[in-house]
Amino acid sequence: xxLFSFSSVSCEQSEKQMKTTLLELPQVKDIGLQxxxxxxxxxxxxxxxxxxxxxxxxxxxxxxxxxxxxxxxxSCRRAxxxxxxxxxQLDEQGIVLLSINLQESGQRIRRFLKYYSVxxxxxxxxxxxxxxxxNLIGVPTYVLIDKKGKVRFNNHYFPFNNYQExxxxx
Numbered sequence: 001x002x003l004f005s006f007s008s009v010s011c012e013q014s015e016k017q018m019k020t021t022l023l024e025l026p027q028v029k030d031i032g033l034q035x036x037x038x039x040x041x042x043x044x045x046x047x048x049x050x051x052x053x054x055x056x057x058x059x060x061x062x063x064x065x066x067x068x069x070x071x072x073x074x075s076c077r078r079a080x081x082x083x084x085x086x087x088x089q090l091d092e093q094g095i096v097l098l099s100i101n102l103q104e105s106g107q108r109i110r111r112f113l114k115y116y117s118v119x120x121x122x123x124x125x126x127x128x129x130x131x132x133x134x135n136l137i138g139v140p141t142y143v144l145i146d147k148k149g150k151v152r153f154n155n156h157y158f159p160f161n162n163y164q165e166x167x168x169x170x
Contacts, residue, residue, distance in 0.1 A: 039151060042133050046123040049106060049113075054098075054123055056130070063095045063167035066143040068125075068136055070102050071112040076140045079158065080116050086160075087119045095167055100125050102139065 041060055045053040067083060069076035083097060090097050097120045101109055106124065113122075125131055134143050134154065144153035144166050152166040153159055159166060 039149065041145065041149060042130065044130055044133075046100070046125055046130065048124070049109065049122050051106075054121070056098075059096050059098075060149065061147050063093075063147050064145040065090070065095060065097045065163075065167075066100055066130075066134070066145070067097065068100045068102055068131055068134075068141040068143070069139050071104055071108055073139050075156075077116060079140045080118055082158065083120065084118050093164065093168065095163075097121070098123055100130060102131055102136075103128055 041056050041064075043055075043057055045055045047053050067079065069079065071077075080099070083099070087097060099118065099120055099122045101122055102125050104124075109122065109124070128136075131141075134141075134151075138156060141156055142153065142158050143151060144159070144163060146152050146167050146169075153163075
């Protein structure tokens with residue numbers, strides 16, 4: 001697991017200034033890393049690799065897997081391969097898989113995709129707004145949301161043994 005911060009604090013700032021800056025960040029929702037919480041899917045549009053904007057609310061009512069990743073993360077690379085192998089099965093079950101890249105340029109991701117082919121949709125979270133909404137503390141992170149909008153799972157590993165139970169049960 002790789003931990004990272006979403007703040008942009010200058011190295012020259014004092015520790016006191018840094019703490020103040022971090023404390024002043026607006027918190028969209030404080031859902032923590034707990035599962036089974038009913039939260040609203042944010043009204044946020046993220047661009048895909050073609051520059052088309054995708055509304056996350058358009059997936060409301062569908063089981064959804066959000067996979068947060070970066071190109072420089074070795075665990076994310078392994079996860080991309082695993083998810084690519086699972087993608088067709090997910091699609092057949094009506095489960096939507098959205099891969100959310102954090103704070104990297106489209107050019108960097110295209111270079112990455114020359115070596116790691118993926119079948120599922122990649123969205124760009126350039127400002128980490130969606131990551132912040134779900135309180136991510138590192139990558140890779142998987143957020144599984146059932147069709148009722150409940151966060152059923154939020155962790156750094158994929159629950160291969162029970163993802164169907166988490167997403168498809170009523």
